[in-house]
Amino acid sequence: MKKQLTKVIAVVLAGIMVLGLAACGDEKQQEESKVPASSSEVEESKQEESKEEKFVVSYPIDTDKTFSYFACDGGWFSTALTSFEESPYHQKLAELTGVDVEFDRQPADASGWVALDLLLAEVEDRPDAFSRGWFDTSVVSNWIADDVIIDLTDYLPTYAPDFWELINTPEMASTKAAITDEEGRFYYIPYISESVYVSTYIGPAIRQDWLDECGLKAPVTMEDLENVLVSFKEKYGATFGGVLSRFNMAGTASGTGAMASLKANLYVDDNGEIQCANVQPEWKEFLTYMNKWNDMGLIDPDFFNCDANMLRQKALDGKIGVSFVSQSELTNIIGDAEAAQNGADWVGIEYLRTAAGEPTSWIQTQASLYAQAPAMFVTTACDEELIPLVLAWANYAYTKEGIMFTNFGVEGETYTLDADGKVEWTDLINNDPLGKNTALQKYCAVICQLPTVQTEMFVRMRNVEQAQVAVDKWINNTVANERMLPGLVRTEDENIVYTDKWTALSTHIEENAIYFMSGERSLDEFDAFVAELDKMGLQEVIDVQQAAYDRYISK
Amino acid sequence: MKATTLSRDFKRNKYKYLLVIPVVVYFILFHYKAMYGVVVAFQRFRITAGIDGSPWVGLDNFKRFFGDIYFWRLLKNTLSISGLSLLFGFPAPIVLALMLNEVKVSWFKRTVQTVSYMPHFMSMVVICSLITIFSSTDGLFNTVIAFFGGERTALLARKEMFYPIYVGSHIWQSIGWSSIIYLAALAGIDVEQYEAAKVDGANRLQQMIFITLPGLIPTASMLLILNIGSLLSVGYEKIMLLYTPKIYEVADVISTYVYRKGFLDNDYSYSTAVGLFNSVINIILLLIANKVTKKLGQSGLF
Numbered sequence: 021m022k023k024q025l026t027k028v029i030a031v032v033l034a035g036i037m038v039l040g041l042a043a044c045g046d047e048k049q050q051e052e053s054k055v056p057a058s059s060s061e062v063e064e065s066k067q068e069e070s071k072e073e074k075f076v077v078s079y080p081i082d083t084d085k086t087f088s089y090f091a092c093d094g095g096w097f098s099t100a101l102t103s104f105e106e107s108p109y110h111q112k113l114a115e116l117t118g119v120d121v122e123f124d125r126q127p128a129d130a131s132g133w134v135a136l137d138l139l140l141a142e143v144e145d146r147p148d149a150f151s152r153g154w155f156d157t158s159v160v161s162n163w164i165a166d167d168v169i170i171d172l173t174d175y176l177p178t179y180a181p182d183f184w185e186l187i188n189t190p191e192m193a194s195t196k197a198a199i200t201d202e203e204g205r206f207y208y209i210p211y212i213s214e215s216v217y218v219s220t221y222i223g224p225a226i227r228q229d230w231l232d233e234c235g236l237k238a239p240v241t242m243e244d245l246e247n248v249l250v251s252f253k254e255k256y257g258a259t260f261g262g263v264l265s266r267f268n269m270a271g272t273a274s275g276t277g278a279m280a281s282l283k284a285n286l287y288v289d290d291n292g293e294i295q296c297a298n299v300q301p302e303w304k305e306f307l308t309y310m311n312k313w314n315d316m317g318l319i320d321p322d323f324f325n326c327d328a329n330m331l332r333q334k335a336l337d338g339k340i341g342v343s344f345v346s347q348s349e350l351t352n353i354i355g356d357a358e359a360a361q362n363g364a365d366w367v368g369i370e371y372l373r374t375a376a377g378e379p380t381s382w383i384q385t386q387a388s389l390y391a392q393a394p395a396m397f398v399t400t401a402c403d404e405e406l407i408p409l410v411l412a413w414a415n416y417a418y419t420k421e422g423i424m425f426t427n428f429g430v431e432g433e434t435y436t437l438d439a440d441g442k443v444e445w446t447d448l449i450n451n452d453p454l455g456k457n458t459a460l461q462k463y464c465a466v467i468c469q470l471p472t473v474q475t476e477m478f479v480r481m482r483n484v485e486q487a488q489v490a491v492d493k494w495i496n497n498t499v500a501n502e503r504m505l506p507g508l509v510r511t512e513d514e515n516i517v518y519t520d521k522w523t524a525l526s527t528h529i530e531e532n533a534i535y536f537m538s539g540e541r542s543l544d545e546f547d548a549f550v551a552e553l554d555k556m557g558l559q560e561v562i563d564v565q566q567a568a569y570d571r572y573i574s575k
Numbered sequence: 576m577k578a579t580t581l582s583r584d585f586k587r588n589k590y591k592y593l594l595v596i597p598v599v600v601y602f603i604l605f606h607y608k609a610m611y612g613v614v615v616a617f618q619r620f621r622i623t624a625g626i627d628g629s630p631w632v633g634l635d636n637f638k639r640f641f642g643d644i645y646f647w648r649l650l651k652n653t654l655s656i657s658g659l660s661l662l663f664g665f666p667a668p669i670v671l672a673l674m675l676n677e678v679k680v681s682w683f684k685r686t687v688q689t690v691s692y693m694p695h696f697m698s699m700v701v702i703c704s705l706i707t708i709f710s711s712t713d714g715l716f717n718t719v720i721a722f723f724g725g726e727r728t729a730l731l732a733r734k735e736m737f738y739p740i741y742v743g744s745h746i747w748q749s750i751g752w753s754s755i756i757y758l759a760a761l762a763g764i765d766v767e768q769y770e771a772a773k774v775d776g777a778n779r780l781q782q783m784i785f786i787t788l789p790g791l792i793p794t795a796s797m798l799l800i801l802n803i804g805s806l807l808s809v810g811y812e813k814i815m816l817l818y819t820p821k822i823y824e825v826a827d828v829i830s831t832y833v834y835r836k837g838f839l840d841n842d843y844s845y846s847t848a849v850g851l852f853n854s855v856i857n858i859i860l861l862l863i864a865n866k867v868t869k870k871l872g873q874s875g876l877f
Contacts (some may be wrong), residue, residue: 037600341711
């Protein structure tokens with residue numbers, strides 16, 4: 021009996037193993053040939069322009085052809101749905117552009133970039149086009165060198181006329197410089213922010229009701245902020261709170277004219293030379309203030325360990341009066357205050373300045389209107405004849421109608437325009453059982469993030485009035501955009517020097533910034549600290565970046 | 576007497592061999608065959624160029640790693656964290672198992688067991704979120720400290736508190752689950768030995784020392800060797816969720832540093848080299864532990 025049982029088990033297990041191996045093989049093939057019907061893509065339907073084969077760039081495009089698109093970052097359907105076929109956005113996009121794109125995305129358990137890399141490694145596996153975001157310029161250089169992606173420059177004027185027109189406007193000059201290579205060639209179609217408003221989403225916020233009660237005005241300089249904090253502490257026992265990662269985007273650094281918060285940073289000065297923010301006297305002054313405030317008990321004791329949820333709770337409990345938050349976090353805090361009806365009135369205020377009227381030296385923003393979000397690449401696996409179609413399809417997201425579609429959806433269904441041309445969401449969006457954000461994900465592209473233009477209006481309409489106004493205040497009168505370093509292309513050897521030394525330098529700077537602030541290390545040792553940085557190779561890193569920057573400028 | 580050859584044994588027990596073949600195939604395909612990828616540590620690897628197309632750089636990646644200014648600190652922190660986890664986290668399940676073994680009331684024993692291994696199933700992110708909230712100045716831990724007359728501080732911002740919090744939460748999460756295997760071993764001890772000891776006049780403590788503990792030692796030593804074999808593999812998830820630059824000096828380990836570095840450059844070769852270094856050290860430690868165990872009279876792992 022026992023022997024028979026063993027026999028049976030053995031055969032069954034062996035059978036399972038064989039089936040498993042077979043399924044593995046099938047699965048792989050299935051994944052690659054799986055191409056969900058393309059739903060509306062964020063990108064406006066590309067306008068097909070007439071090419072020598074009578075390619076008319078008008079939408080919907082009159083074609084039966086299709087191509088494969090791997091949505092590595094972005095381009096997905098909403099998390100509330102289960103397939104591209106279900107996604108209203110993707111379906112509508114197919115209808116409007118006339119192209120039924122074969123979408124694909126990585127399996128849920130694989131890491132996106134690794135899955136993409138594997139697909140790109142073999143020519144037969146490559147999709148015709150793919151989107152990927154948050155990439156370093158060296159990644160693109162590698163792809164070019166390994167013949168994975170194609171040069172789009174010659175095709176763009178004919179087949180992506182709206183995008184071409186947009187990218188060549190004077191406002192887009194820095195963006196164009198950021199996305200082209202050294203010879204000015206285009207290798208991808210990027211996600212673009214309409215204006216500086218869209219690039220900035222983090223800044224200072226304060227309780228206006230407490231300011232009014234104390235008879236104070238919104239702080240402009242470091243001294244002002246100190247007075248406000250002292251008053252808040254005396255009257256309400258409240259402190260300056262924040263999440264370290266948010267604060268480190270810019271924080272109160274601009275109050276002393278510093279170019280970095282509690283973090284390492286390189287910037288370019290007015291003479292086109294690269295400097296390290298953390299060896300400047302302004303940064304020492306910034307640390308001095310933070311240290312003083314910490315000693316005076318004006319800073320939240322949990323400052324170094326606070327996360328977003330804790331901060332929200334502290335705001336609701338009235339433990340903090342000033343903070344650094346993102347637009348959506350501000351919306352949340354305002355919502356909490358309303359729900360609790362405690363009279364708290366959180367508003368955004370301008371970043372601190374060295375003196376009234378002076379531009380702020382450093383704010384959270386981006387160097388150009390090119391966002392680091394997903395960009396579209398066309399691979400060498402794409403047929404010659406399909407390239408115009410792919411580009412024309414992508415171009416839709418840059419036409420006027422396309423931009424409205426990708427940002428807001430379908431007029432009458434998801435939004436209406438009032439008399440002033442302002443967008444109002446319909447009930448379909450506002451009353452979605454899973455929330456407004458989920459609804460937006462289903463119908464609009466900007467959250468699913470396929471390359472398009474993200475309009476100011478969309479960003480405004482996602483947040484409550486006060487949060488919208490906050491951003492206007494944050495971007496007011498600043499030079500930060502000009503000082504930020506754009507994404508630079510380094511050679512392989514330069515890259516090795518940079519990654520090795522900069523990781524160590526960043527760690528040292530971040531650690532010591534906090535030691536100086538908390539008093540663990542005395543600020544008298546600041547010069548010794550600068551000497552340590554020199555010893556660790558700071559100048560080498562600056563030289564490497566300077567060389568890359570000079571090449572970038574001479575484009 | 577003819578020695579048992581493989582073919583003879585196979586004929587006699589062919590279904591048992593059949594049973595084992597799937598496992599062997601799995602290891603060959605997914606572990607041994609994949610080992611070929613280790614050569615990437617000696618190249619400057621680019622995935623689109625493949626292993627054949629990427630240039631060889633010899634020991635460069637290792638030199639970069641060892642030459643890093645923070646190398647010794649990272650190594651020290653990694654060994655400290657896993658060493659302390661081992662020192663305190665290894666005996667804890669054994670103690671729990673011994674105590675549970677003495678409990679005669681069945682429903683109480685089963686309840687305690689279930690409650691103690693439930694934390695094992697909680698996600699790391701949830702647990703770290705709880706720890707962060709409890710460690711804040713208004714959190715649970717501080718309330719308890721204040722109750723006993725202490726001062727409220729941000730616990731996770733203090734260097735001396737990081738290891739206790741890390742190891743403590745590790746024990747809390749794993750004690751129940753790890754004790755299962757010891758309870759199983761304890762159930763296998765011959766009951767007659769206890770009766771004989773009672774007859775000889777041994778009290779409960781003496782029974783535990785002379786019968787129970789020796790019964791556990793084979794299992795415990797095997798698990799100890801296995802744990803020593805992962806001494807350098809401190810995962811970055813938990814640390815990353817708990818640390819802050821203020822405590823980098825004690826909390827920054829090899830995996831978190833390499834993780835931050837990875838953001839600057841998709842360097843497969845570098846992280847493979849670091850991984851290879853970790854594995855080599857782990858194997859050496861494993862072999863030493865195995866040898867020592869054997870010398871001390873136990874059977875060892877191999």
